[in-house]
Amino acid sequence: xxxxxxxxxxxxxxxEERVQEWETGLPTSSDLTPLSHxxxxxxxxxxxxxTAEPFQTMxxxxxxxxxxxxxxxxxxxxxxxxxxxxxxxxxxxRCSDPEPIVVDVEEDDDDDEDEDVDLxxxxxxxxxxxxxxxxxxxxxxxxxxxxxxxxxxxxxxxWTPQLHKRFVEVVAHLGIDNAVPKTxxxxxxxxxxxxxxxxxxxxxxxxYLKRINEGKSxxxxxxxSTPILPSLPEFSGNIHQPxxxxxxxxxxxxxxxxxxxxxxxxxxxFDYHPYSMHREHQGxxxxxxxxxxxxxxxxxxxxx
DNA sequence: TCACTAATAT
DNA sequence: TATATTAGTG
Numbered sequence: 001x002x003x004x005x006x007x008x009x010x011x012x013x014x015x016e017e018r019v020q021e022w023e024t025g026l027p028t029s030s031d032l033t034p035l036s037h038x039x040x041x042x043x044x045x046x047x048x049x050x051t052a053e054p055f056q057t058m059x060x061x062x063x064x065x066x067x068x069x070x071x072x073x074x075x076x077x078x079x080x081x082x083x084x085x086x087x088x089x090x091x092x093x094r095c096s097d098p099e100p101i102v103v104d105v106e107e108d109d110d111d112d113e114d115e116d117v118d119l120x121x122x123x124x125x126x127x128x129x130x131x132x133x134x135x136x137x138x139x140x141x142x143x144x145x146x147x148x149x150x151x152x153x154x155x156x157x158x159w160t161p162q163l164h165k166r167f168v169e170v171v172a173h174l175g176i177d178n179a180v181p182k183t184x185x186x187x188x189x190x191x192x193x194x195x196x197x198x199x200x201x202x203x204x205x206x207x208y209l210k211r212i213n214e215g216k217s218x219x220x221x222x223x224x225s226t227p228i229l230p231s232l233p234e235f236s237g238n239i240h241q242p243x244x245x246x247x248x249x250x251x252x253x254x255x256x257x258x259x260x261x262x263x264x265x266x267x268x269x270f271d272y273h274p275y276s277m278h279r280e281h282q283g284x285x286x287x288x289x290x291x292x293x294x295x296x297x298x299x300x301x302x303x304x
Numbered sequence: 305t306c307a308c309t310a311a312t313a314t
Numbered sequence: 315t316a317t318a319t320t321a322g323t324g
Contacts, residue, residue, distance in 0.1 A: 156317060180308065200317055203309070313319070
């Protein structure tokens with residue numbers, strides 16, 4: 001009987017060693033394939049009628065993980081505290097991992113600004129939730145920790161030439177005096193665009209105009225790419241005339257699914273990059289040349 | 305309370 | 315440098 005016990009104990013310690021061995025051999029979070037990465041190409045998926053799972057955000061994943069952990073705790077089914085520790089630290093690693101916002105398709109040299117969005121061709125923005133999802137999620141309980149807050153952070157707006165052109169047209173229409181963030185935002189009719197976005201851009205635009213008026217040059221490529229419409233102070237705008245067509249809010253055209261891109265099913269215009277278009281789509285602004293725009297009746301989600 | 309703007313932070 | 319956020323103000 002004792003022998004049996006000893007052998008059992010040995011067996012147990014062997015098991016523990018093996019578990020430890022196994023644990024040390026586990027990949028770190030940075031070694032793992034990002035959750036946002038799809039293992040099969042869209043062509044393959046389509047060929048075999050495979051529908052993509054609903055897109056999982058860090059929030060979803062963390063919530064699921066927390067559920068799993070609490071279930072395990074509840075049932076206490078042979079899950080040692082060490083195991084918990086490992087899992088918890090893994091979770092923390094995932095949480096502090098800057099990867100969710102921007103994923104490098106190619107090797108990343110020196111970029112350490114974890115939330116900066118680089119528009120370089122080599123980068124693809126992958127898993128930022130839609131504004132609606134983020135906002136509703138914000139109302140959910142249990143989301144007060146930094147990790148969740150970070151996952152929900154509204155993506156940084158990139159003012160593409162198209163978007164800026166639209167902006168300039170609206171400002172020109174209003175006249176610089178009447179061009180205030182809220183009005184601009186409404187006339188621009190861009191889904192997801194906030195007053196804050198516009199205010200910030202307007203601030204920069206005014207500085208640009210000031211420079212130009214003072215006869216100074218500006219090497220701002222974005223602003224230089226758009227002709228200066230009559231948006232100077234002496235121009236009061238055509239505010240009483242209807243602004244030319246923004247029949248529907250602008251939304252990002254359907255994704256082209258580049259390698260490592262987003263699943264078709266999860267895309268909703270704002271999901272992974274608010275406005276910037278793929279390069280080949282640029283230059284199709286505005287009016288009825290929105291491209292594949294989803295009709296929409298409201299003006300903007302930010303109407304108050 | 306809301307919106308605007310300038311200043312400041314990231 | 316571009317954009318977001320904050321603080322002061324009307």
